[in-house]
Amino acid sequence: MSRSGLSTVTVVDALVEALREQILDGQWPPAAPVAEVEVARRFQVSRPTAKAAVRTLVFEGLLRQDSHHAAVVPSLSAQDIEDLYFVRIPLELAMVERLSQANDVRLDDAENAIVALERLADDAVTSSFVAADLGFHRALAAAAGSRRLERSYNALAGEVHLCMMQTRQALGRTRIAGEHRQILQAIRSGDGPGAVEAARRHLAGARDALLKSGPDGLKE
Amino acid sequence: MSRSGLSTVTVVDALVEALREQILDGQWPPAAPVAEVEVARRFQVSRPTAKAAVRTLVFEGLLRQDSHHAAVVPSLSAQDIEDLYFVRIPLELAMVERLSQANDVRLDDAENAIVALERLADDAVTSSFVAADLGFHRALAAAAGSRRLERSYNALAGEVHLCMMQTRQALGRTRIAGEHRQILQAIRSGDGPGAVEAARRHLAGARDALLKSGPDGLKE
DNA sequence: CCCGGCCAAGTTGTCAGACGTGTAATCATG
DNA sequence: CATGATTACACGTCTGACAACTTGGCCGGG
Numbered sequence: 064m065s066r067s068g069l070s071t072v073t074v075v076d077a078l079v080e081a082l083r084e085q086i087l088d089g090q091w092p093p094a095a096p097v098a099e100v101e102v103a104r105r106f107q108v109s110r111p112t113a114k115a116a117v118r119t120l121v122f123e124g125l126l127r128q129d130s131h132h133a134a135v136v137p138s139l140s141a142q143d144i145e146d147l148y149f150v151r152i153p154l155e156l157a158m159v160e161r162l163s164q165a166n167d168v169r170l171d172d173a174e175n176a177i178v179a180l181e182r183l184a185d186d187a188v189t190s191s192f193v194a195a196d197l198g199f200h201r202a203l204a205a206a207a208g209s210r211r212l213e214r215s216y217n218a219l220a221g222e223v224h225l226c227m228m229q230t231r232q233a234l235g236r237t238r239i240a241g242e243h244r245q246i247l248q249a250i251r252s253g254d255g256p257g258a259v260e261a262a263r264r265h266l267a268g269a270r271d272a273l274l275k276s277g278p279d280g281l282k283e
Numbered sequence: 284m285s286r287s288g289l290s291t292v293t294v295v296d297a298l299v300e301a302l303r304e305q306i307l308d309g310q311w312p313p314a315a316p317v318a319e320v321e322v323a324r325r326f327q328v329s330r331p332t333a334k335a336a337v338r339t340l341v342f343e344g345l346l347r348q349d350s351h352h353a354a355v356v357p358s359l360s361a362q363d364i365e366d367l368y369f370v371r372i373p374l375e376l377a378m379v380e381r382l383s384q385a386n387d388v389r390l391d392d393a394e395n396a397i398v399a400l401e402r403l404a405d406d407a408v409t410s411s412f413v414a415a416d417l418g419f420h421r422a423l424a425a426a427a428g429s430r431r432l433e434r435s436y437n438a439l440a441g442e443v444h445l446c447m448m449q450t451r452q453a454l455g456r457t458r459i460a461g462e463h464r465q466i467l468q469a470i471r472s473g474d475g476p477g478a479v480e481a482a483r484r485h486l487a488g489a490r491d492a493l494l495k496s497g498p499d500g501l502k503e
Numbered sequence: 504c505c506c507g508g509c510c511a512a513g514t515t516g517t518c519a520g521a522c523g524t525g526t527a528a529t530c531a532t533g
Numbered sequence: 534c535a536t537g538a539t540t541a542c543a544c545g546t547c548t549g550a551c552a553a554c555t556t557g558g559c560c561g562g563g
């Protein structure tokens with residue numbers, strides 16, 4: 064799985080990554096079937112391989128599937144959004160707090176993510192915004208240095224990404240980047256409570272924006 | 284996946300459950316190989332089925348595997364314990380807080396889990412203690428009614444279970460049951476801060492006990 | 504016209520068997 | 534003793550096939 068430096072990847076893993084990207088990019092629209100055979104055909108792999116990849120993404124929450132049916136991209140309801148943030152917020156606050164207490168953490172990736180977001184063109188596609196936004200948060204999760212936290216967080220982040228794509232929320236590139244910078248600044252200066260509070264506001268704001276902007280999903 | 288009431292389960296799902304139980308029960312000792320062919324042989328299923336099950340458990344953290352090698356049950360280090368609780372605590376506090384604010388939640392399962400723990404014989408095997416202990420926490424997680432929380436929590440709980448088995452920690456049946464009862468009581472009476480505080484103490488105590496009692500894993 | 508069941512299509516569930524390939528340990532060799 | 538070849542083991546992947554399940558529509562009876 065890891066051989067310091069080099070990276071070889073199995074076909075299944077590569078397929079998972081490629082398929083995840085397509086899903087998060089909005090191809091495979093919600094409710095449209097993501098059938099094993101179709102995946103196998105598109106990527107020129109065998110059905111067992113496609114099956115393994117689909118199963119993996121079902122685990123991650125990016126697909127849903129019930130027996131003897133093709134998997135589908137879920138369309139997230141308001142309830143799903145609340146649920147997502149109900150778990151996301153405590154996780155993210157925990158990691159922000161730890162980061163602001165730790166001393167020798169590398170926050171370069173987080174910094175770069177902010178810059179990338181600021182430099183995005185205004186007419187960039189939604190998926191770019193979302194990826195840049197989440198890139199910052201993922202960078203923080205990675206910097207916290209907790210395997211389990213990162214695992215849980217990434218699982219959530221996938222669904223959050225989906226959610227943002229579906230509601231096409233655009234809270235404003237500048238505002239988000241500003242809030243990110245504020246959080247990062249607080250972390251760097253070791254101001255734990257301040258960082259936590261900034262993160263809490265940021266996340267609550269994002270959640271409310273999603274809830275307001277997206278009457279897309281009404282799924283019960 | 285669910286057909287209200289009845290439960291039909293695929294072979295893979297059944298196998299995952301059975302294998303998980305065996306692992307958590309201490310069969311498949313750490314460092315011993317959990318090879319696909321061996322699993323297939325033991326349970327009389329085909330290798331692809333065994334492969335899918337193993338892969339699933341790797342996802343859950345109950346097995347580790349690197350390319351072209353048999354999976355193994357990880358032996359958890361002190362660092363792993365800290366990591367586990369670093370994520371577990373905020374999740375559990377969030378759910379306890381929500382439970383104590385909600386009004387019409389069914390806490391019967393949690394109650395039953397406490398009783399089951401109290402009634403355990405003193406000479407019961409370790410796995411019974413662990414299962415009964417975690418049963419309470421899982422019941423709370425389920426009662427909170429958050430799909431994502433439950434998913435994340437169960438993933439962690441599996442590793443915690445493993446951890447407890449490996450350190451053979453026995454903090455005392457009575458003490459644990461008492462603390463559980465205290466938490467449940469606070470939840471029932473709607474005392475949010477009290478419930479959170481009781482849970483925090485309970486978890487921190489459990490973590491420290493694990494860290495102290497188990498010099499099993501030193502795996503860097 | 505409406506309603507029931509039957510049937511066929513689409514998809515997954517599972518398996519058997521085969522071959523390639525990566526890893527680690529053994530062993531012969533200089 | 535160090536080095537390179539050999540070998541055993543286990544996984545990675547594919548092909549091909551059949552069974553089981555779900556759905557939707559066809560069709561006949563009421």
